[in-house]
Amino acid sequence: MGDVLLTAEVVLGALIALLLLTIVWIAIRRWLITRDQLMILMARRRGDFWVMGMARTKPDVIEWFPILGLGLRPKWTLVREEVEFGPPMPMDRRPGVIQEPVLVDCTCGDQDQQIVVGRPDYTQLRSWSESSPPGFNSSRS
Incomplete structure (x- = not known):
């Protein structure tokens, strides 16, 4: 049971990290597109x-x-x-x-x-x- 819980936590952490990286990239992309x-x-x-x-x-x-x-x-x-x-x-x-x-x-x-x-x-x-x-x-x- 402990291995399943650890695997679920790693998968959930990776999904949250991917979501945060996507949001950060969209913000950086907007800045790169719009500057000047x-x-x-x-x-x-x-x-x-x-x-x-x-x-x-x-x-x-x-x-x-x-x-x-x-x-x-x-x-x-x-x-x-x-x-x-x-x-x-x-x-x-x-x-x-x-x-x-x-x-x-x-x-x-x-x-x-x-x-x-x-x-x-x-x-x-x-x-x-x-x-x-x-x-x-x-x-x-």
Whole structure:
């Protein structure tokens, strides 16, 4: 009986340690993804449900990372020259914690996607897509 109890304690301890390591990695991952970059809370439609994520804005691309993912590579990338955002539409069902959510049709190349962002974030996405990259219109040679 003592061996079974010891084995159960070791297994339970390993599971708790794995859970804690996963939580710590998710926190470190968020820090690695977000440092020195502007982030937007954005949900993408996948089938009949919404997947919450963080979108990192860079001068030439927007990179989308799922909130609960473990990897450091983006799962979806929007290239400035190829992306087109549709008009904001009101939402009947709110996904998650997005404040003032609007539904937006997004086309990037040959890929169509529906996203949900907050109204202020939609304005930022729209102006990002319609402006030229930093330094492109610079008068410096």
